[in-house]
Amino acid sequence: NAGVMQNPRHLVRRRGQEARLRCSPMKGHSHVYWYRQLPEEGLKFMVYLQKENIIDESGMPKERFSAEFPKEGPSILRIQQVVRGDSAAYFCASSPPSRGAKNIQYFGAGTRLSVL
Amino acid sequence: AQTVTQSQPEMSVQEAETVTLSCTYDTSESDYYLFWYKQPPSRQMILVIRQEAYKQQNATENRFSVNFQKAAKSFSLKISDSQLGDAAMYFCAYRSAEAGTASKLTFGTGTRLQVTL
Numbered sequence: 071n072a073g074v075m076q077n078p079r080h081l082v083r084r085r086g087q088e089a090r091l092r093c094s095p096m097k098g099h100s101h102v103y104w105y106r107q108l109p110e111e112g113l114k115f116m117v118y119l120q121k122e123n124i125i126d127e128s129g130m131p132k133e134r135f136s137a138e139f140p141k142e143g144p145s146i147l148r149i150q151q152v153v154r155g156d157s158a159a160y161f162c163a164s165s166p167p168s169r170g171a172k173n174i175q176y177f178g179a180g181t182r183l184s185v186l
Numbered sequence: 187a188q189t190v191t192q193s194q195p196e197m198s199v200q201e202a203e204t205v206t207l208s209c210t211y212d213t214s215e216s217d218y219y220l221f222w223y224k225q226p227p228s229r230q231m232i233l234v235i236r237q238e239a240y241k242q243q244n245a246t247e248n249r250f251s252v253n254f255q256k257a258a259k260s261f262s263l264k265i266s267d268s269q270l271g272d273a274a275m276y277f278c279a280y281r282s283a284e285a286g287t288a289s290k291l292t293f294g295t296g297t298r299l300q301v302t303l
Contacts, residue, residue: 112296113277115290115291115292126290129290163231174233174236175291179228
């Protein structure tokens with residue numbers, strides 16, 4: 071059973087370009103979470119999605135950032151017109167649909183975004 | 187809003203010895219979960235151990251155990267018989283279990299654990 075797959079592992083963009091980060095959840099998981107980790111800091115929640123729905127986007131910057139989790143295919147975190155401050159590691163996690171003790175989030179290896 | 191505090195930026199332990207990493211949290215909720223995640227240099231976040239707040243018994247996973255003090259809002263991680271492979275960043279995390287709340291994790295700032303020979 072493959073784990074959470076994120077690609078690319080490393081992404082380099084110039085200021086003003088767009089960044090697309092992809093996340094394929096574990097098999098059987100229908101919940102996806104995105105977190106951002108700045109250097110030497112902990113992970114900060116960005117957005118929580120279920121298939122075709124955004125459940126909680128309270129951690130998403132209001133501009134330039136968007137996320138989707140379509141019925142088919144991976145979840146996408148999209149950053150438009152990137153700036154240097156967007157440089158960070160972006161982690162995706164997935165969990166099964168059940169609440170309670172079984173709702174454990176399993177993480178991918180992250181995408182490190184570098185903005186030149 | 188919930189907050190998680192890890193007051194030890196770095197810790198060091200000799201191989202085969204025991205080390206305890208501290209974590210405190212602040213919440214007004216009564217039902218929640220607490221986690222310790224490990225992040226080695228590969229950056230992969232690995233779940234080490236979890237605790238359900240309604241359970242009084244401290245969780246254990248092989249060499250890893252927690253000291254959960256609900257009244258004090260404290261959740262420390264004890265690593266026994268430390269191994270070189272335990273060297274990593276360790277993050278404490280909180281998740282609400284209240285009905286109607288989203289399932290996001292709130293993380294502390296981490297403790298970097300070094301294991302020496």
